[in-house]
Amino acid sequence: MPTEQRLAPSQTPDSPDAPDTTGSGAERAVRRTGWAALRPLVLRLHFYAGVLIAPFLLVAAVTGLLYAASFQAEKVVYAHELSVPVGKAERPLSQQVADARKSHPEGKLAAVRPAPRPGDTTRVLLSDVPGVSAGKQLAVFVDPYTGNVRGALETYGSTGALPLRTWLGSLHRDLHLGETGRLYSELAASWLWVVAGGGVALWIGRKRRNRGLRALALPDRTATGRRRTLSWHGAVGLWAAGGLVFLSATGLTWSAYAGANIGELRESLGQATPTVSTAVAEHHAGQGGSAGMSGMPDMPGRGNAKGSRPSGAAPADVGIDKVLRTARAQGLTNPVEIGLPTDKGTAYVVKQVQRSWPEKQDAIAVDPATGKVTDVSRFADHPVLAKLTRYGIDLHTGTLFGLANQIALAALALALIFLILWGYRMWWQRRPTRDRALPFGRPLPRGAWRQVPLPVLIALVPAVAVVGRLVPLLGLSLVAFLAVDIALGALSRRRRVPATTAG
Numbered sequence: 001m002p003t004e005q006r007l008a009p010s011q012t013p014d015s016p017d018a019p020d021t022t023g024s025g026a027e028r029a030v031r032r033t034g035w036a037a038l039r040p041l042v043l044r045l046h047f048y049a050g051v052l053i054a055p056f057l058l059v060a061a062v063t064g065l066l067y068a069a070s071f072q073a074e075k076v077v078y079a080h081e082l083s084v085p086v087g088k089a090e091r092p093l094s095q096q097v098a099d100a101r102k103s104h105p106e107g108k109l110a111a112v113r114p115a116p117r118p119g120d121t122t123r124v125l126l127s128d129v130p131g132v133s134a135g136k137q138l139a140v141f142v143d144p145y146t147g148n149v150r151g152a153l154e155t156y157g158s159t160g161a162l163p164l165r166t167w168l169g170s171l172h173r174d175l176h177l178g179e180t181g182r183l184y185s186e187l188a189a190s191w192l193w194v195v196a197g198g199g200v201a202l203w204i205g206r207k208r209r210n211r212g213l214r215a216l217a218l219p220d221r222t223a224t225g226r227r228r229t230l231s232w233h234g235a236v237g238l239w240a241a242g243g244l245v246f247l248s249a250t251g252l253t254w255s256a257y258a259g260a261n262i263g264e265l266r267e268s269l270g271q272a273t274p275t276v277s278t279a280v281a282e283h284h285a286g287q288g289g290s291a292g293m294s295g296m297p298d299m300p301g302r303g304n305a306k307g308s309r310p311s312g313a314a315p316a317d318v319g320i321d322k323v324l325r326t327a328r329a330q331g332l333t334n335p336v337e338i339g340l341p342t343d344k345g346t347a348y349v350v351k352q353v354q355r356s357w358p359e360k361q362d363a364i365a366v367d368p369a370t371g372k373v374t375d376v377s378r379f380a381d382h383p384v385l386a387k388l389t390r391y392g393i394d395l396h397t398g399t400l401f402g403l404a405n406q407i408a409l410a411a412l413a414l415a416l417i418f419l420i421l422w423g424y425r426m427w428w429q430r431r432p433t434r435d436r437a438l439p440f441g442r443p444l445p446r447g448a449w450r451q452v453p454l455p456v457l458i459a460l461v462p463a464v465a466v467v468g469r470l471v472p473l474l475g476l477s478l479v480a481f482l483a484v485d486i487a488l489g490a491l492s493r494r495r496r497v498p499a500t501t502a503g
Contacts, residue, residue: 035205037451046198048481049191051427054420056188057195061420063172064247065413068398068406070165078162080150086118087145093122094321099147100124100140109340110137112320113160113353115144116335123160125337136166159355159399182256183473189251190258190474196237196244203234226429233422240415247412250396253389258471265470271385276365276375278346317341317368323348326371330364341368347375355399359390 075082091099093114100122101109107129115122121141129138132154139155139162142148156166174181204216217238220231252258266272320338327336327350339349347365354360361379366372379387394400398409452460468475 037453038456039202039205040451042198042201046195046202048485049195049198050420050423052481053188053191053195053477054423056184057192057416058420059175060172060185060188060192061413061416063168063175065410065417067165067168067172068409068413070168071398071406072403074162074165077164078153081141081153081162082121083119084121084143084145084150087143090115090144091147092321093324094319096122096142096144096147097124097320100142100149103149104129104138104140104152106130107132107138111337111339113335113337114324120144121150123155125155158353159397160353179256185251186255186258187473187477189248189255190471191477192248192251193245194474196241196248199234199237200241203238206234226426229422229426229429233419233426236415236422237419240412240419243408243412244416246392247396250392252471253393257473261470261472266385266389269385271383273386273389274377274382276349276351276363276377278342278349278365278375280345280347280365280367280369280374318366318371320348322371323350323366323368326350326366326373327364330362330373330376332362332364333360335360352379355394355397356402357400359394359400361390 090096093112096114097109097112101124104124104126107126109124110127111125113123113125122144124140124142126138126140132138136154136156138152139160140152141150143150153162154166155162156169161169170176173185175184177184217235219235220227223231253262263272320340323338324336327338332350332352335353336350337353339351341348347367349363349365351363352360359379361382363377364373365375367374379390382390391400395405396409398406401408464475464478468478
């Protein structure tokens with residue numbers, strides 16, 4: 001009679017670390033040179049990355065879930081500032097800016113976002129306002145029909161995030177710890193694709209004997225105990241893997257270290273995002289600058305409304321109303337932001353700021369002295385990688401497809417949370433039932449890399465080196481794991497040697 005191979009207490013026939021006892025010896029030998037040889041290494045990496053990196057991933061998932069909900073919450077919390085009753089006709093944009101400056105003369109006028117739709121307010125953006133956090137602006141919300149100021153709030157970034165979304169965005173990005181805190185989110189994003197990809201490979205490999213789609217994509221509801229947890233972990237992970245890899249890749253594009261490397265790579269390939277030049281013609285230098293806008297009352301550093309000036313002073317420019325008409329003639333439809341000249345010799349910059357589909361990212365520069373367009377940037381002409389980066393970031397942040405995008409992100413965040421909890425539960429369920437001193441399952445055995453065929457190992461080393469160079473936190477943490485693992489292995493061997501000698 002053939003003898004039955006005995007399994008360790010933690011190795012049930014359906015556990016991922018159980019030995020493969022199916023097939024003939026020849027078949028098992030073939031498998032050991034293929035996936036069977038690589039599987040222990042993938043399993044060990046997936047296990048340790050899950051145990052050690054999962055806390056970072058869990059924080060990123062929870063904060064990401066909150067951020068996905070912040071777009072709709074923002075509309076409710078700041079409804080008074082964002083919306084007004086629709087009136088008969090809008091006041092000239094320059095007059096709306098003047099109304100805002102009457103209520104808030106502090107700081108410098110930086111940009112204006114005209115009301116994009118009927119019933120929306122106009123945002124007048126002020127910089128260098130006392131009491132406003134560095135890197136943020138004060139947005140003054142003006143009723144475009146009456147000129148009444150509806151309120152003023154801090155705003156951040158190109159999407160115009162208000163305090164609630166800004167706070168949650170910073171929590172997700174850096175835990176409000178500044179540049180140091182960004183390491184947590186970059187570490188999570190660096191490992192997320194590794195954990196997700198390894199999990200998919202392990203799940204498909206485990207189900208290779210049952211090729212039915214149902215066995216792969218649906219959990220086994222008849223299973224119990226650890227098998228049930230594993231079934232849910234694998235099935236949900238398979239569904240979520242593509243989205244998790246996408247979140248990892250797009251999150252890295254604006255991370256601290258990997259993001260800088262990706263930016264340098266794009267620039268070397270000629271795929272950087274184009275920008276309009278703000279420099280005006282040489283013979284206009286010193287004439288435009290920060291001159292006043294036609295139709296607006298006197299403001300410090302902005303000239304005067306009538307265009308009269310003392311001898312030698314800079315003349316009034318063409319005004320923000322004409323700049324907006326020029327932008328409309330160039331096809332820049334709402335929503336737009338009009339950036340004012342920053343100093344002498346620079347132009348107005350009008351850019352579309354719609355991040356939902358279809359993207360509106362055209363931009364023009366307008367000479368303040370003549371009102372002529374000095375430079376144009378069309379999103380349709382952007383390099384392929386620049387477009388893909390824009391799409392990826394907007395999809396990652398939940399703006400590309402609006403509410404549907406935000407619901408999908410929330411579902412991915414919830415899936416990741418449950419995957420992590422199921423992973424820790426499986427670790428706890430793997431503990432030996434007869435050894436209650438161990439609160440969790442024993443770690444997977446060392447030496448998995450020795451089972452990898454030499455040609456595969458030779459190919460893996462440079463590939464891992466390239467990835468580690470491009471994604472530094474992944475490379476450094478992988479080296480740290482390896483060093484700790486080697487040290488623990490050496491310590492374990494030293495402890496066994498005296499015991500063997502004494503025996």
